[in-house]
Amino acid sequence: xxxxxxxxxxxxxxVNAIAWFKYGLLQLFSFGYDYAGPAFVKSRENDPKFAxxxxxxxxxNFWPVWGKDDLAASNAIFSSMPGDATANHHxxxxxxxxxAHFNTSLENDTEARLSEAVTAIALVTESHPGxxxxxxxxxxxxxxxxxxxxxxxxxxxxxxxxSNLKSALAIDPRHPAALHYQLHLYDSLDAAVAAKGLPAAxxxxxxxxxxxxGLHMPVHIQLRLANYTACFAADSLAxxxxxxxxxxxxxAGDEGCNMWNLYHSLEYLQFTGYQxxxxxxxxxxxxxxxxxxxxxAAKQHPQLASLMLWFMRMDAxxxxxxxFVMLPQxxxxxxxxxxxxPEELVPGFWTSHTQSGATLAHGLCQVFxxxxxADEANPQRVALSALRARFVEVPxxxxxxxxxxxxxxxxxxxxxxxVAMLDAADFFVQAQDSVNCDAKQSLFTQAWAHAANATSIExxxxxxxxxxxxxxxxxxxxxxxxxxxxxxxxxxxMASMAFAKARSSQGPQLATRLGQARAKxxxxxxxxxxxxxxxxxxxxxxxxxxxxxxxxxxxQQGLAMCQSPEDMRQRGAVLLSFNHSIEVFSNGQxxxxxxxxxxxxxPMVFPALVLLLALSVAACSLCGRLVRxxxxxxxxxxxxxxxxKELICQSESA
Numbered sequence: 001x002x003x004x005x006x007x008x009x010x011x012x013x014x015v016n017a018i019a020w021f022k023y024g025l026l027q028l029f030s031f032g033y034d035y036a037g038p039a040f041v042k043s044r045e046n047d048p049k050f051a052x053x054x055x056x057x058x059x060x061n062f063w064p065v066w067g068k069d070d071l072a073a074s075n076a077i078f079s080s081m082p083g084d085a086t087a088n089h090h091x092x093x094x095x096x097x098x099x100a101h102f103n104t105s106l107e108n109d110t111e112a113r114l115s116e117a118v119t120a121i122a123l124v125t126e127s128h129p130g131x132x133x134x135x136x137x138x139x140x141x142x143x144x145x146x147x148x149x150x151x152x153x154x155x156x157x158x159x160x161x162x163s164n165l166k167s168a169l170a171i172d173p174r175h176p177a178a179l180h181y182q183l184h185l186y187d188s189l190d191a192a193v194a195a196k197g198l199p200a201a202x203x204x205x206x207x208x209x210x211x212x213x214g215l216h217m218p219v220h221i222q223l224r225l226a227n228y229t230a231c232f233a234a235d236s237l238a239x240x241x242x243x244x245x246x247x248x249x250x251x252a253g254d255e256g257c258n259m260w261n262l263y264h265s266l267e268y269l270q271f272t273g274y275q276x277x278x279x280x281x282x283x284x285x286x287x288x289x290x291x292x293x294x295x296x297a298a299k300q301h302p303q304l305a306s307l308m309l310w311f312m313r314m315d316a317x318x319x320x321x322x323x324f325v326m327l328p329q330x331x332x333x334x335x336x337x338x339x340x341x342p343e344e345l346v347p348g349f350w351t352s353h354t355q356s357g358a359t360l361a362h363g364l365c366q367v368f369x370x371x372x373x374a375d376e377a378n379p380q381r382v383a384l385s386a387l388r389a390r391f392v393e394v395p396x397x398x399x400x401x402x403x404x405x406x407x408x409x410x411x412x413x414x415x416x417x418x419v420a421m422l423d424a425a426d427f428f429v430q431a432q433d434s435v436n437c438d439a440k441q442s443l444f445t446q447a448w449a450h451a452a453n454a455t456s457i458e459x460x461x462x463x464x465x466x467x468x469x470x471x472x473x474x475x476x477x478x479x480x481x482x483x484x485x486x487x488x489x490x491x492x493x494m495a496s497m498a499f500a501k502a503r504s505s506q507g508p509q510l511a512t513r514l515g516q517a518r519a520k521x522x523x524x525x526x527x528x529x530x531x532x533x534x535x536x537x538x539x540x541x542x543x544x545x546x547x548x549x550x551x552x553x554x555x556q557q558g559l560a561m562c563q564s565p566e567d568m569r570q571r572g573a574v575l576l577s578f579n580h581s582i583e584v585f586s587n588g589q590x591x592x593x594x595x596x597x598x599x600x601x602x603p604m605v606f607p608a609l610v611l612l613l614a615l616s617v618a619a620c621s622l623c624g625r626l627v628r629x630x631x632x633x634x635x636x637x638x639x640x641x642x643x644x645k646e647l648i649c650q651s652e653s654a
Contacts, residue, residue: 001026001214002176002207008133009090010052017047021056028060029136029177030211034258035245036060051085054078055095062101064144065184066260069110074102090128097121101141111148117141125164132171136178139164143185147464154464161185179204180217187220187469189507194224205234212242212261219268220469226508228275229541231268238265255296256303263289263310270314271470274321275510277544282322289314309354313472316361320473325511326550327368328484328518339365341387353411356394357472360418363387364478367425374430384426391419410467413457420454421478428482451479455498458505474502480515484522492523510539514551517558526561533558 004022012018024039026032040057044050058074078099087095097120106113118141124134142161146154162185168178179200186197201218208214216238222230242262243252251257266285273282293311296304315338323337339362366372366387372380394415424447431443454475480498483491496519499512506512517532533555546552 001030001032001211002174005132005172005175007128007131007171009088009094009131011086011088011091012043012047012050012053014047014050017043017050017053020046021050021053024053024060025056026176026208027211028056030180030208031063031066031213031261032211032245032258033060033063033260035249048082049085051081051087051095052091054081054085055098058102059098064140071102071104071107074098075104078102090124090131093120093124093127094134097124097137111145114141114145114148118145130171132168132175133177135164135168135171136175136181139168139178139185140181143181147467158185174203174207176204176208176211176214179207180214183217183220187224189224189463189505191225194221197221205237210241210245212238212245212258212265215241216261216265216268219272223268223272223469224507226539228272228539231272232276232278232281232541235265235269235272239269255292255299255301255307259303259307259310263292263307267310267314267317270317271321274317276539276541277510277546277549278541279322279545279549281543283318286314286318312354312358316358316472319361319365321511323365324368324481325514328481328515337365337369338362339369341383341390353414353468356391356411356415356418359387359391359394360422360472363391363422364425367422367429371429371433372426373433388419388422391422394418410461410463413461414471417454417457417461417475418472420450420457421473421475424448424450424454424482425478428485432485447482451475451482455479455501459501461505471506474506474512476502476505477509477511477515480512480519484515484518487522489522489524492519495519495522508535510536513539521558521561529558530560530562533561 001023004025008025010018010021012021020039020043024036024043027036027039037057037060040053040060044053044057047053054077058077061068061070061074061077063069097117100120101113101117103113103116106116118138121134121138121141124131125138128134139161142157142164146157146161149157161181165178165182165185168175169182172178182200183197183204186193186200188194198221201221204217205215216235218234219231222228222234239262242258242265246252246254246257246262249257266289270282270285270289273279273285289311293304293307295301296307301307319337341359341362363384366380366384370380370384372378372384375381376385427443427447427450431440431447434440434443458475476498480495480502483495483498496516499515499519502512502515503509513532513536517529517536520526520529520532536551536555537559540546549555
């Protein structure tokens with residue numbers, strides 16, 4: 001787990017109290033909360049007057065980044081501290097800072113409470129500048145504070161946190177807490193920021209070899225850099241460590257043992273497994289989760305509700321990351337997939353996001369599997385309407401109408417985005433199935449309007465320190481899929497743009513790279529399509545399922561698309577441009593991974609824009625009328641309402 005620095009104050013003279021305290025502290029540093037709390041209890045039981053043990057037992061009720069902050073439980077621990085408990089001056093500064101954090105008079109003003117704690121812990125570093133632990137905790141508190149702030153205040157807190165953690169590591173380069181918190185600080189979609197975390201991502205697993213969370217944390221950097229094979233390897237070790245710790249405690253058969261670390265890695269293994277073509281392994285992770293939830297339910301496990309969160313997220317990913325991969329070309333991969341309404345959970349920070357994402361997944365599953373008509377008597381329409389009625393409650397119950405608190409505001413916006421995504425898919429499928437031209441046009445218009453609403457929300461999302469790392473599905477990704485499903489060549493350019501925008505909000509993923517390849521193929525650009533298929537191939541792990549993957553045959557055909565001499569000349573230019581755009585992305589500039597948006601291929605944009613005019617007339621061209629359609633990337637206005645003589649269209653980047 002690492003070592004507690006010598007500069008950290010421990011005044012107790014009881015050997016067992018000291019040993020248990022240090023063990024608890026190291027577990028706390030690596031978010032091993034299930035083990036840290038009991039260790040601090042053991043420490044104070046061995047030395048009832050050891051005040052610092054009570055304080056850190058209370059601190060174990062504060063789970064930064066994970067959303068738990070239990071003031072009542074922590075103050076109850078402080079109340080149990082005997083009157084003759086002792087602490088030296090250095091220890092007392094820590095105790096005062098922890099008390100400030102759990103100040104009940106500021107219970108409804110989290111920012112003010114965190115600010116007081118930052119001020120208090122800063123006194124530790126001012127009085128004892130060589131205390132690397134104080135600097136590490138100060139950096140952590142400032143990072144958490146930034147999630148409650150906006151604008152310049154948030155950036156200032158992040159910058160100061162960065163400085164604090166660097167100072168801690170300058171004193172003690174192997175400090176487990178400083179390494180850990182630095183990885184959270186650099187967890188960013190900006191590749192240039194994420195790359196700053198690579199040194200800590202390398203060192204932290206060496207320092208905390210037995211900490212499941214310590215072995216997992218490099219994933220927060222590698223994921224942002226799209227190094228999914230490295231992510232899978234790291235979480236495989238993290239899962240083994242979690243299982244080993246449970247076995248060490250005699251809890252191997254307890255589904256709730258170390259669940260915040262074990263199932264965290266299990267979910268990431270499922271997600272990254274699907275990215276790198278290890279689908280059988282990814283499905284095995286979901287099977288383990290399903291077995292755990294079934295076993296826990298049979299036992300009426302006290303942690304069943306929390307376990308349900310992990311199950312719902314992984315169940316949703318089975319739909320979004322597996323079943324939808326072939327959707328633009330054929331149909332849902334698994335027609336037997338369960339599309340029923342997920343279980344209602346009480347909203348909260350994680351439960352709201354989880355409930356919303358799970359409901360989105362099952363709603364989309366119902367839409368594309370059953371294609372319910374608008375007939376209210378249709379059983380599938382009844383089921384979908386019931387799901388949507390529950391769906392809209394999620395942001396409503398959460399109740400955030402103003403961004404007074406950025407962390408829940410982010411979740412609220414994501415939930416609204418999910419509702420718009422479901423509506424876009426629903427109207428799109430109805431439009432596809434409609435045989436009446438006027439009805440078809442109206443339904444397509446509504447579908448694109450909901451898609452525009454969803455993507456506009458995604459474009460202004462501002463994740464903060466404790467926001468979920470992975471969106472369930474990008475609104476731009478869904479929009480790109482819908483455009484591909486029209487089969488219209490005129491839609492290919494906007495589909496490509498949609499997948500590029502999805503990358504800027506969720507990083508490069510299998511679905512977006514496949515989407516880019518399919519969009520280029522639809523546009524009749526074989527070499528650009530082949531370049532994207534090569535990127536898909538590059539994602540595949542050496543142990544991927546290869547021929548057993550549903551897109552493997554498509555991949556082989558796509559790689560062979562660029563074969564003629566003219567194609568080969570085009571391919572060289574495409575790859576040169578493509579490699580430059582990837583280099584640009586790796587240097588921290590997002591949303592620019594398409595050759596058409598690269599300077600070297602800028603002229604390609606204009607023929608594509610000409611094709612965009614077709615989007616205004618696609619749905620009803622057979623009826624011989626010019627009708628306007630709105631898309632998220634296309635603004636159209638009629639200069640002459642009566643004669644429809646002029647239609648001006650311009651590309652829009654928002």
